[in-house]
Every structure is written in C-alpha cells, then in structure tokens.
Amino acid sequence: MRRFLIRRLLSAIVIVWAVATIVFFSMRIIPADPAEVVLGEHASAESLAAFRRQAGLDQPLLAQYWDFISRAVVGDLGQSLVNNAEIAPQIWFVLPYTVVLAFASLGVGILIGIPIGVLAAVRRNSWIDLASRCFALLGFSFPAFYLGVALLLLFSIWLGWFPVMHSIRFGTWAEHLYKLVLPALSLGLIQAAYITRLTRSTMLEELRKDYVRTALAKGLTMRRVLFNHGLRNALVPIVTAIGLYAGSSLGGAILTETVFNRPGLGKLLVGAIAQRDYNLIQAGLIVFALVIVAVNLAIDLSYGFLDPRVKHD
Amino acid sequence: MVVSRLRPILEDKGAMAGLGVILLFCLMALLAPWIAPHDPTTQNVRDAFQGPGARYWFGTDEFGRDVFSRVIHGARPALMIGVFSVVLSVVLGMPLGMLAGFVGGRFDTAVSAVVDVMMSFPSLLLALMVVTLLGSAPSMVVLAIGISHVPVFVRLARSSTLVVRELDFVAASRSFGARTGHILRRHVMPNVIGPTIVMATLGIAGAIREEAGLSFLGLGIQPPAPSWGNLIRDGVNAILHAPTLALLPGLVLTASVLAFNIVGDSVRDMLDPHDIAAAAAKRDRAR
Numbered sequence: 240m241r242r243f244l245i246r247r248l249l250s251a252i253v254i255v256w257a258v259a260t261i262v263f264f265s266m267r268i269i270p271a272d273p274a275e276v277v278l279g280e281h282a283s284a285e286s287l288a289a290f291r292r293q294a295g296l297d298q299p300l301l302a303q304y305w306d307f308i309s310r311a312v313v314g315d316l317g318q319s320l321v322n323n324a325e326i327a328p329q330i331w332f333v334l335p336y337t338v339v340l341a342f343a344s345l346g347v348g349i350l351i352g353i354p355i356g357v358l359a360a361v362r363r364n365s366w367i368d369l370a371s372r373c374f375a376l377l378g379f380s381f382p383a384f385y386l387g388v389a390l391l392l393l394f395s396i397w398l399g400w401f402p403v404m405h406s407i408r409f410g411t412w413a414e415h416l417y418k419l420v421l422p423a424l425s426l427g428l429i430q431a432a433y434i435t436r437l438t439r440s441t442m443l444e445e446l447r448k449d450y451v452r453t454a455l456a457k458g459l460t461m462r463r464v465l466f467n468h469g470l471r472n473a474l475v476p477i478v479t480a481i482g483l484y485a486g487s488s489l490g491g492a493i494l495t496e497t498v499f500n501r502p503g504l505g506k507l508l509v510g511a512i513a514q515r516d517y518n519l520i521q522a523g524l525i526v527f528a529l530v531i532v533a534v535n536l537a538i539d540l541s542y543g544f545l546d547p548r549v550k551h552d
Numbered sequence: 553m554v555v556s557r558l559r560p561i562l563e564d565k566g567a568m569a570g571l572g573v574i575l576l577f578c579l580m581a582l583l584a585p586w587i588a589p590h591d592p593t594t595q596n597v598r599d600a601f602q603g604p605g606a607r608y609w610f611g612t613d614e615f616g617r618d619v620f621s622r623v624i625h626g627a628r629p630a631l632m633i634g635v636f637s638v639v640l641s642v643v644l645g646m647p648l649g650m651l652a653g654f655v656g657g658r659f660d661t662a663v664s665a666v667v668d669v670m671m672s673f674p675s676l677l678l679a680l681m682v683v684t685l686l687g688s689a690p691s692m693v694v695l696a697i698g699i700s701h702v703p704v705f706v707r708l709a710r711s712s713t714l715v716v717r718e719l720d721f722v723a724a725s726r727s728f729g730a731r732t733g734h735i736l737r738r739h740v741m742p743n744v745i746g747p748t749i750v751m752a753t754l755g756i757a758g759a760i761r762e763e764a765g766l767s768f769l770g771l772g773i774q775p776p777a778p779s780w781g782n783l784i785r786d787g788v789n790a791i792l793h794a795p796t797l798a799l800l801p802g803l804v805l806t807a808s809v810l811a812f813n814i815v816g817d818s819v820r821d822m823l824d825p826h827d828i829a830a831a832a833a834k835r836d837r838a839r
Contacts, residue, residue: 254669262681269685376817380810382761384768385802388788396795403792483671490674494765498788509769512684520684524677531672 247539251532256308258528263307266517267300276515277320294320294518316522321514326522329507334526337503340426340492343419345481347427348434353477355431356438357470360446361461371435378432384494387425391498394421422499426491430484437480441473474545482538486531504530564821570814577808581627590618592625593776601794610800613786614793622778623801629767629779630808633694634760638752640698645705646748650736652706653713664710667703675700675758676765683771693772697759708751712744746823753816757809764805780805 274290275282282290291297295306310317316326359371395403401421445451446469454464493505500506504523511519580587589609596616604611610619652663670678675697682696716722716739725735766772767781775782780801787798 257669265681265685376810376813380757380813381806382764382802382809384765385784385798385806388784388791388798388802391788391791392795392799396791486672487674487676490676493674493676493680494768497769508680509771512680512769512771524681527677528673531674535672 244540247536251536254532255525255529259308259311259525260304262521262524262528263304264300266521267303269517273320273515273517276517294318311525316525317518319516320518321516326519329519330504330522330526333502333504333507334530336501337489337492337496337505338530339415339419340422340495340501340503341485341488343423344426344430344488344492345485347423348430348484349481351428351431352434353438353470356435357442357465359435359439360442361465363443368439371439375432375436375439378429378435381429382494383426383429383491384498386428387422387495387498390421390425418501422495422501425498426488426495429491430488433484434477434481438473438477441476442469445469445473471545475542478538478541478545482535485534485538489527489531564818566814567818570811570818573807573811574815577627577631577811580624581631584625584628588618588621588624590621592622592778593617601790601797603794604796604800611794611796613797614790619783619797619801622783623780623804626778626780626783626801626804627808629690629773629777630760630763630805633690633697633763634756634812637694637697637759637763638701638755640694641701641705641755642748642752644698645702646709646741646744647736648702649706649709650713650740650744653710654717654732654736654740660710663706667706670700670703671707676762679762679766680769680771683766688766688771688774690773693763693766696766697762700762701755701759704751704755705748708747709744712747713740716740716743750816750820750823753812753819757812757816760805760812761809 272287273294273296274287278286278290288297295303298306307317314327316330318324319326319329355367355371355374359368362368391403395401402418451464451469454468455461489505492503493509495501496503496506497509504527508520508523508527511523584592594617596612599608599612599616600614602608602612602616608618608620610623613619613622648663652660678700679693679696682699683692686692686695722735722739725739730738763772763779764781764784767779768785770782770785772781773779775786783801784798784805787794787796787801790797
C-alpha cells in the first residue's frame with residue numbers, strides 16, 4: 240500500500256510538472272508580445288523595455304522557466320501582468336467556490352443518477368427504464384451552460400425564487416447555499432445523466448451474475464441483494480467513471496460560473512483570457528491541472544476501500 | 553449488402569427522426585442566405601428587443617437584428633466546426649492509436665501516457681488553451697476542438713487494434729511478408745473503422761456543444777457573425793430585457809446535438825455484436 244501510494248504520488252507530481260512546463264512554454268511561443276498587449280500598440284520602446292524588465296520577460300527563456308518553477312513549488316504563482324497583483328491569493332479566494340460547486344453538482348448527480356440507474360436496471364424495459372434512457376439522452380445533449388440559462392429563466396426570471404445576479408462575496412452559510420442551488424443543479428443534472436446510464440449498464444451486468452441468483456436462492460431479500468451485493472460490486476466502475484467526469488465537470492464549471500456570474504476558477508480564467516493576462520492564464524491552467532490530478536488520485540485510492548479485492552502493491 | 557447492414561437503422565424510428573433533423577440542419581446551413589427572412593447582421597435599432605412574433609419569429613436582439621435569421625446562419629459554423637474538427641481528430645487520432653496498439657512497446661507506453669493525461673483534462677480546457685494561444689479564427693476553433701478530441705480516437709483505435717492484432721489472419725499476412733503499413737491498412741483499419749464511425753458521430757455532437765461553449769465565452773466565433781453560442785451569450789446579457797432571447801437559439805442547439813447523439817447511439821447498437829439481440833428485440837417492439 241505504501242509503495243503504491245508513493246508511486247502514485249510521484250506520478251501525480253510528474254504530471255503536474257509536465258503540465259506546468261507545457262503551459263509555460265506555450266505561453267511563450269505565442270505570436271503576441273505580452274508587453275504590447277498590456278501597454279497597447281502605441282507604447283514607446285522605452286516603456287515596453289521597462290515593462291519587460293519588470294516582468295522578467297527580458298531574461299533568457301530557461302532562466303525565466305527556472306524562476307517560475309522554483310517559485311511555483313512554494314506556492315508563489317507570480318504577479319498579474321495587467322494590475323501587478325499577486326496571483327496566488329486571487330486563486331485561493333476563488334478556488335473554494337469552484338470546489339464547492341463541483342462537489343455539490345457531483346452530489347446532485349449521484350443522488351439522482353444512482354437510484355434511477357439501479358431502478359432502471361431492475362425494471363428493465365419498464366416505463367422507468369424508458370424514462371431513464373430518455374433522461375440520459377437529454378442529459379448528453381443539453382449543454383450544461385444552456386441548462387443553466389434555462390433554469391435561470393424559469394426559476395429566477397419567471398418564478399422569482401432565486402436572484403438573477405450571483406455575486407456572493409459576503410453572506411451567511413444559508414445565503415451561500417441558496418445561491419449554490421441553480422448552478423449545482425445545472426451541472427449536476429448533466430452528470431446525473433451520465434451516472435444513470437452507467438449505473439444501469441453496470442447493474443444489468445452484475446444482476447446477470449451467478450452470485451445474485453445464489454443470494455436470492457438462499458432467501459435474501461431483493462433489496463439486500465441489490466444494495467449489499469450488486470451495487471457494491473458495481474461501484475468500482477461507477478466511481479472510476481465519476482472520476483473521469485470530475486474533469487469534465489470542472490470544465491463545465493467554467494461555463495456555469497459565467498452563466499451565473501459566480502466567482503470561481505473558471506470565471507477567473509475566462510477573465511484572464513479576455514484581458515490576455517498571460518501570467519494569470521498560466522497560473523489558472525496549472526491550478527486546474529492540480530485539482531484534476533488530486534481528484535484522480537483520490538479516486539484511485541478509494542478503490543481499496545470500495546473493493547477489498549483491489550490490493551495496492 | 554450495404555442495404556442489409558443499414559436495415560436496422562432504417563427501421564429505427566428514433567434514428568430516422570435524428571437523421572431527418574440532421575438533414576434539416578444541413579439544408580438550413582447550405583441555404584441560409586435564401587431561407588433566412590432577414591439579413592443576419594443588418595441592424596435596425598428601432599425594432600430592438602421585439603418579442604417573438606409574426607415579423608420576427610424568434611424576436612430581435614439589442615440591435616434589432618432578427619434572431620431567427622441569425623439562428624439559421626448559425627447552423628453554418630456549428631456544422632462546419634462540428635464536422636471538420638471531428639475529421640481532424642479522426643485523421644490524427646486513428647493512425648496514431650492503430651500504430652501504438654500494433655507496434656506496442658515503448659512507443660505504445662509513451663502514447664498511452666500522453667493520452668491518459670490529456671483525457672483527464674476537460675476537453676473544453678484544452679480547447680480554451682489552444683484558442684488563447686492561436687486566436688479565435690474559425691480554423692483555429694476547429695484546431696482547438698479537434699486537438700482536444702484526439703485522445704478519444706487514439707484510445708479507441710488502440711483498443712480495437714489490440715484485439716485484431718492477435719487474430720490469425722494478421723499472423724498469416726505477416727507470414728507472407730506483409731509490411732506493417734500494409735497490415736494496418738488492409739487488415740486492422742477495416743476493424744477499427746466501425747467503432748470510429750460511432751465515436752465520430754457522437755463526437756460531432758460534442759464538438760457542436762463545445763463550439764457553442766467557446767462562442768458563449770466569447771472565445772469562439774466572433775460577433776457580429778452569428779453562432780448559436782454567441783446568440784445565447786447575447787441573450788444572457790439581455791436576460792432582464794428579453795428573457796426569451798437566449799431560450800430559442802439554445803433549443804435549436806440542443807436539438808442538433810440530440811439528433812447526432814440519437815444517430816450515434818443507434819449506429820452503435822447496429823455495429824455492436826453484443827447488442828445485436830437487443831437491437832433485434834427493439835426492432836420487434838417497433839413493428
């Protein structure tokens with residue numbers, strides 16, 4: 240177990256390092272000159288040179304790279320090109336919003352997806368099964384951001400249950416939760432579609448197996464067989480897939496945050512791209528990578544708990 | 553033979569409806585200038601924010617442009633980018649996956665490692681990065697979405713190749729002295745192409761959604777050129793003045809993605825040998 244943990248951690252670190260390196264160098268081969276982008280086309284040669292000196296852009300590429308990596312390791316992500324503000328605090332400020340949104344939508348997805356999926360598998364070809372397949376197909380097809388827009392229209396504009404603008408700088412826990420509902424639903428319903436389809440097919444496969452027949456034959460209730468045996472075995476592939484969707488769910492968060500005007504990593508990144516703040520873009524992408532790698536790591540470690548047959552060595 | 557293979561899909565009402573919708577969107581894109589009732593970019597400020605009605609079916613935006621005409625013209629970037637980006641990912645991904653699966657060894661390990669890392673990132677994020685680096689010209693959007701979908705096709709082609717590689721006819725061909733390229737083209741590719749077509753159909757759905765997402769963020773098709781994504785963006789910005797502005801373009805977008813998904817699903821049922829029984833049952837119910 241310990242060896243597995245060390246190997247997995249090392250590979251996670253290598254991946255984040257590789258992503259940081261790729262992002263760093265791609266930000267430097269772009270045709271645009273950051274100095275010109277920030278100061279405008281009509282800036283004088285001296286002010287351009289001064290800007291490059293201040294931002295360290297006049298250093299050799301490898302020196303810049305070393306400087307960047309050695310700072311990033313201790314959590315210093317440099318300064319914004321646009322307003323010189325430290326980047327790390329900005330990211331620390333918005334990161335919780337994105338993480339909370341991701342977890343909340345995942346919760347919605349699991350709470351809706353797994354029960355419907357199990358039910359659809361047990362009652363194969365019933366109306367529930369048909370409804371679950373329609374639901375999954377719709378979920379695959381609705382862009383999450385458009386679902387967000389539709390929810391916003393329905394619940395905020397027409398019914399007036401929720402605010403239209405979601406600035407949540409301050410507020411109590413209850414307010415935070417209240418403002419989380421629509422964004423989490425719009426991302427979560429899409430995930431529920433994926434989880435439903437997957438739970439259905441894995442459960443169908445499990446229910447065909449011999450141990451289910453044995454369990455039923457020895458007199459266990461259907462419910463017990465389903466949840467203690469079938470679902471438990473089906474959980475490993477389901478959790479794997481949830482891990483894979485965690486990435487795309489974070490991607491969806493970029494759009495959802497923009498729809499609901501909610502602070503977060505995605506909104507920060509989009510703002511940075513609009514302003515061409517290359518340092519902030521670079522930092523945002525790397526933190527995204529870090530979060531995704533961390534999620535995948537957590538998923539890998541969870542197998543051992545979910546399925547005792549999985550031995551890490 | 554072709555007809556007998558296509559029969560399941562011809563008898564699948566859902567798939568036919570999906571194909572019909574796709575055909576409709578293709579016609580819409582091809583004939584946009586002739587069927588759109590108004591010019592998509594002509595401003596008419598006096599008619600700004602008209603609700604849906606007889607003159608403007610989907611209403612007008614803040615510049616008084618006809619949203620229905622903009623939706624019709626928006627089919628062009630959606631389909632073009634959807635199709636071309638998937639073609640790009642297939643052209644890049646399929647040969648690479650076949651080669652990795654067939655050759656194996658270090659080359660396979662390296663390709664698989666890169667694919668795994670790329671797969672764990674949201675494709676939207678990869679596309680965002682490419683667009684940030686290269687700009688938002690339509691060709692760059694194709695490149696961005698195309699690259700972000702390459703790993704899917706590499707993995708698919710690789711796993712199909714791994715199965716075929718072990719079969720006797722490949723060993724026989726090799727024993728006749730066939731070169732790797734020949735074997736890949738003549739023996740491996742025909743077995744890889746089926747799953748790839750399925751994935752490509754579903755990929756178009758994903759690519760259309762992604763183009764809309766990029767344009768929604770203002771990083772895809774640039775206004776005033778209409779695209780479904782930037783129409784939704786305009787609609788959200790004016791959501792207090794004209795609530796329906798975002799609703800209708802989004803429904804059209806969803807309908808097109810849904811159509812490609814339905815067709816992709818039924819092509820999968822058709823090609824998947826495990827599901828032939830299920831498909832037959834489905835046919836019987838449909839009758």
